[in-house]
Amino acid sequence: MLRSPAMRRHESSPVALVTGAAGFVGAWLVRHAQQLGWTIIGARKPDTPWPSLDVEWVDVDLRDRAETHALLRATRPRYVVHLAAVAFPREAAQDPLEALRLNYGALDHLLGGIQLHAPDARLLYVGTGEVYGPRPDTAPPSREDDPLAPPNLYAATKAAAEVRATLAAEREGLDVVRVRPFNHSGPGRPPSYAESSFAQQIAQIERGEREPVLRVGNLDAVRDFSDVRDVVRAYTLLLERGEPGAVYNVCSGRGWSIREVVDHQVSRSKTKPRVEVDPALYRPAPPEGSTLVGDPARISALGWTPRYRFEETLDDLLADWRSRA
Known part of the structure; x- marks a missing residue:
């Protein structure tokens, strides 16, 4: 596990481990969390360039259970945000098993590592609103308690991972919050x-x-489109105030x-x-x-509104x- 030069951590600031921190959403989340005073450890896939962000970078293959557990043992974060994924439906369709390894297997490895080495950490599992599946134009916006109907392999792997996250919260006693973001740009x-x-x-x-x-x-x-800068504000809000075990749509409605x-x-x-x-x-x-439009009422009740x-x-x-x- 390769690490960038260690940063000085502030004892008063929460440490957040962000998987997929080098990606589009990850980079925006890092910037926002740092504005809140958080210390960020960015996990990235080996051989991925380090973005020009002032964080501690860690190379890790989340498909490897031992590497993932070692990451949790070494960092012991307060928060874990799991963004790393095969996130494009066509890519998932081209290699379904690889999509399953990363979208489901990596989460399972993270949960095991948290249970062993950071049992007080809160995990934010970032799923997708696509698990609801498209609906007729006359249908009401999708709510969190609606049945899931994933329309493609990508959404199916994310739905399976949600089930795993739910089991971790309900059966293993871990602090897990699930989020279903709709399109964001x-x-x-x-x-x-x-x-x-x-x-x-x-x-x-x-x-x-x-x-x-x-x-x-x-x-x-x-x-249903949102701005990525609003979405990452929702993520930090859920880490701080989300109900353990709950699931939240992040969308405009x-x-x-x-x-x-x-x-x-x-x-x-x-x-x-x-x-x-x-x-x-x-x-x-x-x-x-x-x-495919979502109902944001649940997260709006926590005080989140798009800017x-x-x-x-x-x-x-x-x-x-x-x-x-």
Whole structure:
């Protein structure tokens, strides 16, 4: 287990171990937690570049039980935020067993290590709102006590991990809080996700790097989008105030069709590209519906409210891609 140079820890500040800290959400969580005065230990997959964040980095393969237990024994954190995952549905579909090893197996290893070496730690298990599955447009927003209907292998592995986390809380006495974030975006979002791909394409068109055609997939799908900066505030709030064993949606409660997302981003473009549906990107809506919107009432009761309108998120995302020339 390779570690970056150790940082001085402040005895009064909680120590948080963040898996997947080098990723999109992880980097935003690290920044926010540090503003709260927390000491962060960032766990990253070996051979992943260390982002320019002032944290203690630890290389660990979470698929390895012994390595994961050694990590918990060495760090003994107050909080553990488990973000590391195969997070893109197509990637999970290409290698389902690898998705299961990381999305389920890594969590099992973390829980075992916590039980042995940090039994007072609180684990925030970051799942996904996709476990509810899409619904008809007329259906009400998904609530935490609704039945799960994962529509793909990615969501199935995350649902299985949720069951494991629930068992740890109910049968093993561990302090576990589960969270189901719906779509979230913002600066740094990878281009494998639709709204970030659109922003990347627009920035490239504005620079003359590609033809003035915005290639899109199915524009009729409706998703619940939040700003990543609001989402990480929800995570720290749940670590501090969430009910042990409970599950919380993190979402806005409002659906955006992908067509609306495209229309907003094109309206901000300096070139006004032509929009074309690319058959390679098009995924037909499942028969059960194409809407996935959550109900944020439970986390709102803890005092969480979004600070960013999604229009602002999209504008910041486009500005980020424009800055990457």
